[in-house]
Amino acid sequence: xxxxxxxxxxxxxxxxxxxxxxxxxxxxQAHGHGGDHPAPSWQLTQTGxxxxxxxxxxVSRTTxxxxxxxxxxxxxxxGGRHWRDVSPPGAGELEFRDVEAFDGRRAxxxxxxxxxxxxxxxxxxxxxxxxxxxxxxxxxxxxxCLTFFDHRHGLAVSDPVDGRYRILSTADGGRSWxxxxxxxxxxxxxxxxxxxxxxxxxxxxxxxxxxLATGGAATARVLHSADRGLTWTAAASTIPAxxxxxxxxxxxxxxxxxxxxxxxxxxxxxxxxxxxxxxGNGGRSWSPASAPVAAYRSGVAWLPHSRSTALAVGPTGTxxxxxxxxxWHTVDTGSYDTVDCAPDGVCWAAGEKGRVARSTR
Numbered sequence: 001x002x003x004x005x006x007x008x009x010x011x012x013x014x015x016x017x018x019x020x021x022x023x024x025x026x027x028x029q030a031h032g033h034g035g036d037h038p039a040p041s042w043q044l045t046q047t048g049x050x051x052x053x054x055x056x057x058x059v060s061r062t063t064x065x066x067x068x069x070x071x072x073x074x075x076x077x078x079g080g081r082h083w084r085d086v087s088p089p090g091a092g093e094l095e096f097r098d099v100e101a102f103d104g105r106r107a108x109x110x111x112x113x114x115x116x117x118x119x120x121x122x123x124x125x126x127x128x129x130x131x132x133x134x135x136x137x138x139x140x141x142x143x144x145c146l147t148f149f150d151h152r153h154g155l156a157v158s159d160p161v162d163g164r165y166r167i168l169s170t171a172d173g174g175r176s177w178x179x180x181x182x183x184x185x186x187x188x189x190x191x192x193x194x195x196x197x198x199x200x201x202x203x204x205x206x207x208x209x210x211x212l213a214t215g216g217a218a219t220a221r222v223l224h225s226a227d228r229g230l231t232w233t234a235a236a237s238t239i240p241a242x243x244x245x246x247x248x249x250x251x252x253x254x255x256x257x258x259x260x261x262x263x264x265x266x267x268x269x270x271x272x273x274x275x276x277x278x279x280g281n282g283g284r285s286w287s288p289a290s291a292p293v294a295a296y297r298s299g300v301a302w303l304p305h306s307r308s309t310a311l312a313v314g315p316t317g318t319x320x321x322x323x324x325x326x327x328w329h330t331v332d333t334g335s336y337d338t339v340d341c342a343p344d345g346v347c348w349a350a351g352e353k354g355r356v357a358r359s360t361r
């Protein structure tokens with residue numbers, strides 16, 4: 001491992017005079033008991049790098065992984081006070097956009113790009129060593145996101161190849177991969193693609209269900225598979241598309257029924273109306289938020305053990321919902337690209353210029 005140097009102290013963030021904690025004081029029903037859901041606020045950590053992190057895996061309140069530009073992978077095991085550079089050797093030209101971690105030692109990262117730029121690496125020793133377990137040899141493929149159902153079974157998705165999305169599958173924790181047959185995949189729309197913006201264009205819940213977010217075409221869609229990617233159905237999104245820069249960017253499901261989607265237009269200064277929606281039927285249909293996110297948002301995550309509270313992040317801030325996605329309100333103006341919450345109740349966010357933050361109670 002390569003240490004980042006001296007201790008990285010955590011810096012409190014209070015932007016726009018509105019603390020994240022103050023905005024999340026509304027009651028939220030928790031699984032198994034009532035009462036207010038604990039309210040987090042962001043604390044920014046110093047990572048010692050200016051890489052942009054769009055890949056994030058929250059393992060616990062102490063352990064998290066981030067992956068980003070210039071082949072950079074960092075890991076913390078002390079809540080962000082120290083970050084260690086555990087980047088795969090020779091990966092400096094790669095763009096990591098997703099990381100899925102099983103714990104503090106085992107993780108899988110995805111590099112995106114055309115042809116051989118799309119690769120998957122796996123570590124079993126906290127990033128001390130890495131093995132390249134997949135390299136894309138098809139010049140027409142461009143992989144965007146990863147997801148895992150458990151410690152063994154996972155999928156990766158490529159933009160459409162020959163008119164259909166391509167799905168890559170592993171049954172051994174990312175040590176080996178195979179392309180699934182596309183006979184159960186609906187035809188892609190002209191111009192349709194997924195966004196490698198937050199590691200959340202492909203997400204799963206439970207042992208079999210997985211959802212895929214799309215944009216770029218006339219209609220944004222969310223595709224769903226109940227058999228680990230063998231067969232899929234497509235549902236129209238209410239988030240506007242019709243342009244290569246618009247569509248659904250991030251998904252989050254707290255179970256196989258209740259999901260959230262966020263997106264918009266990623267170009268700076270462009271309006272992003274109706275950029276949030278929710279489903280209560282597993283993605284068969286989607287309902288727009290009555291008070292949507294304030295601007296383009298690329299990442300979204302449910303607070304652990306909450307039935308109604310979630311966070312959405314983007315370059316212009318963080319929004320919160322306490323009613324399951326029906327209404328959103330801005331709670332922070334810091335720039336983040338992705339957000340993830342650990343089972344023990346702590347959330348992490350990451351983005352440009354080496355920004356990584358952790359929630360505190």
